Amino acid sequence: MSAWESWQAAWAGAAGPLPDVRSRAESEVRRHRRTRVTVWVLLAGACFASIPAFTAPENVVHLIGWSILGFCAAMGIGYVLTHQGVGSSAVDGPRDALGFLERRLAAEQRVAHLARWVYLVLCIFGAIATHLLYEEHGSPLPVRLMTLGCYVFGFALTLSAPWWFGRIARRRQAELDAWRQWMDEQSL
Amino acid sequence: MSFEDCLREHGPALWRVVASYTARGPEHGDLAQEVLVAVWQALPRFRGESSLKTFVLRIAHNRCLSLAWQRARRPSPSTNELVHIPDPRPAIDDQVEARQRTERLFEHVRTLPLGQRQVLTLALEGLAHAEIAEVVGITVENVAVRLGRAREALRRSLEKEAA
Numbered sequence: 481m482s483a484w485e486s487w488q489a490a491w492a493g494a495a496g497p498l499p500d501v502r503s504r505a506e507s508e509v510r511r512h513r514r515t516r517v518t519v520w521v522l523l524a525g526a527c528f529a530s531i532p533a534f535t536a537p538e539n540v541v542h543l544i545g546w547s548i549l550g551f552c553a554a555m556g557i558g559y560v561l562t563h564q565g566v567g568s569s570a571v572d573g574p575r576d577a578l579g580f581l582e583r584r585l586a587a588e589q590r591v592a593h594l595a596r597w598v599y600l601v602l603c604i605f606g607a608i609a610t611h612l613l614y615e616e617h618g619s620p621l622p623v624r625l626m627t628l629g630c631y632v633f634g635f636a637l638t639l640s641a642p643w644w645f646g647r648i649a650r651r652r653q654a655e656l657d658a659w660r661q662w663m664d665e666q667s668l
Numbered sequence: 669m670s671f672e673d674c675l676r677e678h679g680p681a682l683w684r685v686v687a688s689y690t691a692r693g694p695e696h697g698d699l700a701q702e703v704l705v706a707v708w709q710a711l712p713r714f715r716g717e718s719s720l721k722t723f724v725l726r727i728a729h730n731r732c733l734s735l736a737w738q739r740a741r742r743p744s745p746s747t748n749e750l751v752h753i754p755d756p757r758p759a760i761d762d763q764v765e766a767r768q769r770t771e772r773l774f775e776h777v778r779t780l781p782l783g784q785r786q787v788l789t790l791a792l793e794g795l796a797h798a799e800i801a802e803v804v805g806i807t808v809e810n811v812a813v814r815l816g817r818a819r820e821a822l823r824r825s826l827e828k829e830a831a
Binding site for chain 1: 675740741770781804805
């Protein structure tokens with residue numbers, strides 16, 4: 481018997497117990513499904529909440545309704561965009577997986593830009609609409625200022641979204657680069 | 669094919685892939701879990717474009733490489749280093765001796781560089797060069813080169829221990 485045949489015989493004879501993973505696998509699938517459903521339920525809820533705005537007599541309130549719908553549409557598109565290919569096959573090799581992670585990182589950065597401009601439009605529309613509404617109803621100044629403050633805060637937060645996301649993305653990109661380098665070193 | 673059928677047919681091969689990356693112990697169990705969950709999730713996507721064995725072995729190797737990468741990032745007492753603890757008990761029968769020989773083979777396989785290890789373990793599973801190329805994502809010529817080096821390295825390692 482050659483050395484190779486003896487190794488092969490020893491190899492083929494090796495076996496051991498494998499864990500039962502069905503409950504864990506099923507719970508992971510359920511978790512993914514729950515996350516997806518939650519996002520769409522939240523968006524649907526926001527769309528549903530905008531319905532009363534369209535029944536109001538004031539045109540300016542309709543504007544708020546349209547802002548909410550526009551926001552939901554943009555966020556829905558962003559969610560779909562970032563999750564494209566998330567089900568990347570485990571059959572793909574490690575380099576394919578790296579490519580996929582890089583594509584997803586780029587998509588997430590695009591969504592950060594999308595969120596910035598969507599919120600900007602939402603804040604502008606919302607601020608104008610509520611200002612006109614408060615004028616019509618003669619609302620007190622503190623209420624007006626508080627509303628305006630909320631818009632400014634939201635605007636500042638989302639205007640900087642690409643910047644803070646870029647910081648996170650740089651760290652993740654560095655990790656992906658290190659991974660690629662390691663694979664080169666290992667001749668994988 | 670159901671997960672149970674797949675496991676019945678290819679479970680031992682999956683166990684051996686995991687054993688070629690980690691020695692027996694808690695890490696082996698964890699990695700086996702990761703591999704099986706990945707196979708469980710990927711099985712519905714199996715379209716029969718390759719053999720099921722090639723399909724599951726590719727998944728197993730990909731999962732194991734992720735572990736190897738994690739280890740490389742956070743070095744810990746590595747199972748890649750050859751730590752052979754001799755069993756003080758005399759071999760009572762052929763079965764024990766065969767098991768020890770197998771354990772020793774796995775220990776030596778774990779010391780090989782990852783690229784060579786993948787090719788060698790797949791060849792030991794009886795895969796043809798073309799199938800190994802498909803699993804690892806390299807050319808058939810490259811498989812032959814790596815396999816030659818891996819066999820040589822394994823032979824030297826076993827001889828060194830015997831000397």
